[in-house]
Every structure is written in C-alpha cells, then in structure tokens.
Amino acid sequence: MGSNTTIVGDFNQMTLDDKLSTIKYEPDINSHLNPDFEQCKTCKSKICNKICPAGVYEWLEDEKKLLVKYENCLECGACRIACEKKCINWEYPKGTKGVIFKRG
Ligand code: SF4
Ligand code: SF4
Numbered sequence: 001m002g003s004n005t006t007i008v009g010d011f012n013q014m015t016l017d018d019k020l021s022t023i024k025y026e027p028d029i030n031s032h033l034n035p036d037f038e039q040c041k042t043c044k045s046k047i048c049n050k051i052c053p054a055g056v057y058e059w060l061e062d063e064k065k066l067l068v069k070y071e072n073c074l075e076c077g078a079c080r081i082a083c084e085k086k087c088i089n090w091e092y093p094k095g096t097k098g099v100i101f102k103r104g
Contacts, residue, residue, distance in 0.1 A: 016053070020054065022102050023074070023099055023100065023101060023102070024099075024100040024102070025071055025072065025098070025099055025100065026096060026097050026098065026100065027070070027071035027093075027097060027098075028093045028094055028097040028098070031068060031070040032070060032073070032090070032091050032092060032093045032094075032098070033056065033068050033070045033073060033079070033088060033089075033090055034068075034088070034089040034090075035048070035066060035068065035083070035087055035088045035089070036085070036087035036088075036089075037065070037066055039085040039087040040059075040066040040085075040087070041064055043084050043085055044084065045084045046059045046066075046084075047082045047083065047084055048066075048079045048082065048083060048088070051078050051079060051082045052078065052079055053074060053076065053078070054072045054073060054074050055069070055072065056068060056069050056070060056072050056073050056079070057069075057079065073093075073098070073099065074099050075092060075093075075098055075099050077090065
C-alpha cells in the first residue's frame with residue numbers, strides 16, 4: 001500500500017470540522033457573495049442558513065438582517081442554486097483570493 005492511499009484513508013476518517021480545518025482562505029476585501037438583503041427580509045425558508053457547508057449565512061432575527069461571512073466560503077455554489085428568491089449575486093473571488101484546497 002502506497003503512502004498516498006494511507007493519507008486518503010485517514011482523510012476519509014476525519015470529521016467535517018477536521019476537514020474544514022485543513023482549508024486555507026485568502027479573503028478579498030470585498031464580498032463575492034451579495035444577496036439582495038431586501039429580498040431576504042421576506043424570505044420564508046432562509047435556506048442559505050441551512051445548506052451552506054461552511055456556515056457562511058446567519059439570519060439575525062433581532063436585527064432582521066442576513067450576516068454573510070464570505071471569508072469562509074468554499075465556492076461550491078450551492079447557495080446560489082438553493083436561494084428561495086434567486087437573489088444572490090455570486091461570483092468567484094478576484095485573482096488569487098478565496099479558498100485554497102490542500103487536497104482533492
Ligand atoms: S435563501 Fe436567498 S433570499 Fe433567503 S435569506 Fe438566503 S439569500 Fe436571502
Ligand atoms: S458557495 Fe457554498 S460555501 Fe460558499 S456561501 Fe454558498 S453554499 Fe456556502
């Protein structure tokens with residue numbers, strides 16, 4: 001068995017939190033995720049809060065505001081597809097910014 005096989009096997013044993021801790025980010029100054037916040041106020045499902053694997057979106061009920069922690073984005077695109085109102089202006093981070101995967 002080669003050393004690469006062992007590494008992949010170990011990686012598959014890791015929890016999601018452990019895997020996320022292997023990822024590096026180089027955040028841009030500006031968010032590459034720009035929902036229409038007015039639309040979010042009347043969104044019933046707030047599905048972005050549930051579907052994002054990196055926990056980027058958080059609805060703040062007291063403030064009636066959507067928090068977007070874009071620095072943690074894995075660039076999977078799921079939120080753009082799932083958004084109830086199709087109102088997320090989504091683009092890749094500029095240049096060398098964004099997520100850096102060490103494996104896979
Ligand atoms: S699913 Fe779309 S409309 Fe609803 S809160 Fe998230 S970004 Fe806003
Ligand atoms: S692209 Fe993926 S990781 Fe990034 S905010 Fe959307 S669902 Fe979350």
